[in-house]
Amino acid sequence: MSTWRPTPSLVRASLLALGGLAGGVVGGLDVLVVLAAPFVILAGMGLAGRPRHLPTVSTRIDHHRLHEGQGTTSRLVVDDLAGVEHATRVAGPAPHVATRPTYGAAGSLVDAGLPLIEFSPRRWGRRAIGAERVGLTSAWAGWQWGPVDMPEHGLSVLPQTAPYDSRAEVPQPDGLVGRHRSRRIGSGTEFEGIRHFASGDRLRRITWPVSLRTGELHVVTTRAEQDAGVWLVVDGLRDIGRSGGIDGAASTLDLTVRAAAALAEHHVRTGDRVGLLVVAADPSRVPLGSGPRHLQRIHAVLARIRTEGRSVAPERLDLGAGAGSVVHVLSPMLFTPLVTATASLQRSGASVVVIDTWGERDPGTDRLAWASLAARMQKIERDDRLDRLAALGCPVVPWRGPGTLDTVLQQLARRARVPKVRAR
Amino acid sequence: MSVLDRVLPPGLTSGGLVLRVVLALLPCAALALALPEVPHLVVTTMVVACSVRWAVTPDHPAGAAALMLVAAWWAVHDVVDWRVLVVAVLLLAAHLVATLLAHGPAALPVDPRLAGLWLRRALLALVPMPVAWLAVRGLDAELAPSWLWIVVALVLGVLLVLTSRILVPEAE
Numbered sequence: 329m330s331t332w333r334p335t336p337s338l339v340r341a342s343l344l345a346l347g348g349l350a351g352g353v354v355g356g357l358d359v360l361v362v363l364a365a366p367f368v369i370l371a372g373m374g375l376a377g378r379p380r381h382l383p384t385v386s387t388r389i390d391h392h393r394l395h396e397g398q399g400t401t402s403r404l405v406v407d408d409l410a411g412v413e414h415a416t417r418v419a420g421p422a423p424h425v426a427t428r429p430t431y432g433a434a435g436s437l438v439d440a441g442l443p444l445i446e447f448s449p450r451r452w453g454r455r456a457i458g459a460e461r462v463g464l465t466s467a468w469a470g471w472q473w474g475p476v477d478m479p480e481h482g483l484s485v486l487p488q489t490a491p492y493d494s495r496a497e498v499p500q501p502d503g504l505v506g507r508h509r510s511r512r513i514g515s516g517t518e519f520e521g522i523r524h525f526a527s528g529d530r531l532r533r534i535t536w537p538v539s540l541r542t543g544e545l546h547v548v549t550t551r552a553e554q555d556a557g558v559w560l561v562v563d564g565l566r567d568i569g570r571s572g573g574i575d576g577a578a579s580t581l582d583l584t585v586r587a588a589a590a591l592a593e594h595h596v597r598t599g600d601r602v603g604l605l606v607v608a609a610d611p612s613r614v615p616l617g618s619g620p621r622h623l624q625r626i627h628a629v630l631a632r633i634r635t636e637g638r639s640v641a642p643e644r645l646d647l648g649a650g651a652g653s654v655v656h657v658l659s660p661m662l663f664t665p666l667v668t669a670t671a672s673l674q675r676s677g678a679s680v681v682v683i684d685t686w687g688e689r690d691p692g693t694d695r696l697a698w699a700s701l702a703a704r705m706q707k708i709e710r711d712d713r714l715d716r717l718a719a720l721g722c723p724v725v726p727w728r729g730p731g732t733l734d735t736v737l738q739q740l741a742r743r744a745r746v747p748k749v750r751a752r
Numbered sequence: 753m754s755v756l757d758r759v760l761p762p763g764l765t766s767g768g769l770v771l772r773v774v775l776a777l778l779p780c781a782a783l784a785l786a787l788p789e790v791p792h793l794v795v796t797t798m799v800v801a802c803s804v805r806w807a808v809t810p811d812h813p814a815g816a817a818a819l820m821l822v823a824a825w826w827a828v829h830d831v832v833d834w835r836v837l838v839v840a841v842l843l844l845a846a847h848l849v850a851t852l853l854a855h856g857p858a859a860l861p862v863d864p865r866l867a868g869l870w871l872r873r874a875l876l877a878l879v880p881m882p883v884a885w886l887a888v889r890g891l892d893a894e895l896a897p898s899w900l901w902i903v904v905a906l907v908l909g910v911l912l913v914l915t916s917r918i919l920v921p922e923a924e
Contacts, residue, residue: 336812336854340819340847344816344823344847349907357827359830359831362837362885363839363840366874367844369877369880418860429861430859431763432859433857433859433860436865437865440865
C-alpha cells in the first residue's frame, strides 16, 4: 500500500530554503537569504499541504464487450480527494489497442475532473486494457501518492461486422418458416404460376382477370417460404500474414473471422438458423440457432479463436448437418486433411462452398529470398488443393465482401432443382 | 526515424521539449549573469552537466545540485546588486519548470491550467525576495537586536526538523 511521500520538488525547495537561510545566518552570506526567500514559501506551503487520508484508487471501464474499432473509456475512481490537487495516469501499451491520449499519459487538476483514458481495440480477440500506473499529487506539489499499479481489465473484442449482403437464395431451405423460396408450393408470396381452380383451393387465390378472359376459374400458385440451416466452418489452424488491425493489413485469420461474423449476421438477420464449427487447437462448436442472442454467442466464440503451432487439421468435419444444410468453409486451405474433410462433407450431400480467405499477399521484392520462395511453394500447393476441390464439384470463391456468394449460391440452387438419378 | 526521434523519449510533446530546453538553460543563464567575470571551469562544467541531467529527468537530484552551485557561487562572490534579483527569478523559474514537468512522464502533455496555476504561485513566491534584498542592502546586521537572532535560530531549527523528516523515507 502506498503512502504520501515528499516530492522531489519539495525536497529541493526545502534544501534550498534551509541551506540559504543557514548560510545567510550562520555563514554571513547575505545573498543566500535573497536567493532562498522564494523557496521558503514553496517549501512551507508544500509541507503544510500533506493530505491526512490515504486514498483508495481503482479504475473501471465503461464496456467489457466491444466490436473492433469501437472505443471505451477508462475512468479513475478515488474515494477521498481531500488535499489532492493533481492526478496522473499512464497506461501501458497493449497490442492492437489504440489509446487516447496517444501514449496513454493523462493528467489533470482534480478541480477539472479526474483524467480519462480512452481505449479502442483495433483487432478482435481477448484484449487486456487498463494496466496503468496512477499517481496523485498534493497542493503545491508537496506530497505524492504512488505511482501505483492498477490491474488490467479483460475486454472481449468481437470481430467487425463487415458490410455484407447477398440476394442469392440458399440452395436447399429445409426449415419451417423463413425468407427463402422453397422448392415446394405453399402459401408464400413468391409467384410460381397460374393453373385451373381445383377443389380445396382458397377463394382469395383466384385470379379474376385470367378467369374472366378464359371463362374458367384460375388460381395463382405461390411457393412456400422456408428458413435454412447454414453452417460456418472456420479454419483457425494457422494465421498467415501480419495483422494491422482494423486499420491495416488483414491476416488470413482476420479475413476468416470477419467473413464468418459477416455471414453469420447476414443469415441470422434473414431468419436462418446458423451453426458454427471452429477448427483450431481449441475447437468449439455452436449448434444451429437463430436470433440476436445466438448471433452474440457466435461472435463471442469467434473472438476467442487463437492459433497455435501444434494444432492439426481434423480428418472429418462433424457437423451433424442434414442434406438440406448449406456449409460455408472459411479457410485459406493450407492443410490437406481439411481439404479431404471438406470433400467428404460435399459427398455426404451438403451444399458446401469454400470461401478462400487467403486475401491479397505481398510476394516480397526479393524473389530469391527464403521467405519469398517458401510463400510461392505454399501458394502452388494451395492452388493445387483448391483445384482438386473444384474438380469434385465444390465451388471455391475468394472472400470479397458483399456479393461474394451470390453467383455460386445461385448455381447451387439451380443444381439442387435438377432431378437426380441415384443408383440403388 | 530521425536521429532526434531516437534520442528523445517516445511521445515527448513539443511543449515538453521546449520546457526541458528552458530548464537546461535557466541555471546556466543564472551563472552567465556573472559575465564578464568568468566562473571557474569546474563550476561551469558542473552547472552545465547538472542542468542537462536535470532537463532529462526533472525529478533528479542533479537539479538541486545545479541550483545550489549557482547560489553558492553568487554568495561566495558577495554580489548584492540587481543581478541577484534576476538570479533568484531564474532559479525559481527553473525549479517551477522542473516541478511542472515532474507531474508525469515525458509523454504527458503540459496542462495549460496547471502551468497557469504555477505561474500565479511563482508570483506569490517572489514577494519576499525584494523585501529580503532591500533588508540585506539597507540594514546593518550589527545593529539588529539580539532577540532577532534567537527567532531566526528557532525558525532554522524548525526547518531543519521538517527537512530531515521529509528526507527520511517512510516505511511502507
